[in-house]
Amino acid sequence: MTSSSKAIHSGVRERIEQREESLSPFATKSKDATRRVDEEPSAVRAAFQRDRDRVVHSNAFRRLKHKSQVLVNPQGDHFTTRMTHVLQVAQVGRTIARALNLNEDLVEAAALAHDVGHTPFGHIGERVLDERLPDGFTHARQGVRTLTLLEKHGQGLNLTDQVVDAVRRHSKPEGKFIVPEAVTDMSLEAQIVRISDAIAYLAHDLADAERDGILETADVPIEVRDALGDAHSSRLNAMVCNVIDTSWDCTGEKDGLGIQIWIRMSDEMRDVTTQLRDFMFERVYHPTSASPEGIRARDAVAMLHDYYTKHGHDIPEWMRVISMEPEYAAADFVSGMTDSFAVMALERISPGSAEGLYQGRVTVPSPH
DSSP states (O other), X not given: OOHHHHHHHTTHHHHHHHHXXXXXXXXXXXXXXXXXXXXXXXXSOOHHHHHHHHHHTSHHHXXXXXXXXXXXXXXXXXXXXXHHHHHHHHHHHHHHHHHTTOOHHHHHHHHHHTTTTOOTTTHHHHHHHHHXXXXXXXXXXXXXXXXXXXXXXXXOOOOBHHHHHHHHTOOOOSSOOOOGGGGTTOOHHHHHHHHHHHHHHHHHHHHHHHHHTSSOXXXXXXXXXXXXXXXXXXXXXXXXXXXXXXXXXXXXXXXXXXXXXXXXXXXXXXXXXXXXXXXXXXXXXXXXHHSHHHHHHHHHHHHHHHHHHHOGGGSOHHHHHHHOSHHHHHHHHHHTOOXXXXXXXXXXXXXXXXXXXXXXXXXXXXXX
């Protein structure tokens, strides 16, 4: 680096961190970020910016473009993939964070990273591995494992503890999930990622279901339609604006009045969102898992896990060393697969077994 470059870079990060002093008193500041292993700070990026860049350049993030969101490889180019989902979560989250004067960089980094632990074929694959591992399996926990251990051939990305915690705690149970006890001790930025995840997937999964013909707009409960409208944009806007309005005390611009400061919706919007989410589980998520294609995907992940548990020599050595137990090494390997890689791996170990998995949308190589 030349002396002139050093002069230009000098103070850039400090200037960014100084700007953060104008954020809400409840915001998480980059200067307070911590990592498992201490590092020399970047000259031109604050800590959470650095995390975002590490996530975007990781193998796990790149694989998201070929992982299913809900529909397994739907026909058409405009359906949501796992990658477009995390991009939408990041944008929803940044809008909320900016409006509430919280740390956009932390929200963006965590949003982009939050789903890297997903298996091929979405939650279908996740449930298969959860049933097979003694300690269970969740994509949130696997995401943490991927970011902190599996990436870079066992080195991990050494992300900040604040980003890792947001990934660890982003999942939500079926039913009511916008409750204060669920976000105890979470940063406001992590809470934004958690609620933005739901806002994004409810909006785009509903649009995808309408596009695919699984349901009609008229099927959506009238209370939901009245509150959110019938267009993808109006649904997103209604939920996002309500979060901003209801969570305005997070800006620090008005007295807390003795209540817990947390990211939330109004009671009315919370009920509408929960009703939409329940509707999506009943009409889209559960039926997709139980469909012939969903059952084939489930069988595919089970077959892959069985095979790699018994044939550990087909798993990279560094991963076997990290994972120790054969069934966990197999889970690490299989969960990192894209849908297309899983199909190819299945065809290699059992020619013809992937036939029909993509409903004729993708040609599977002939076993002959």
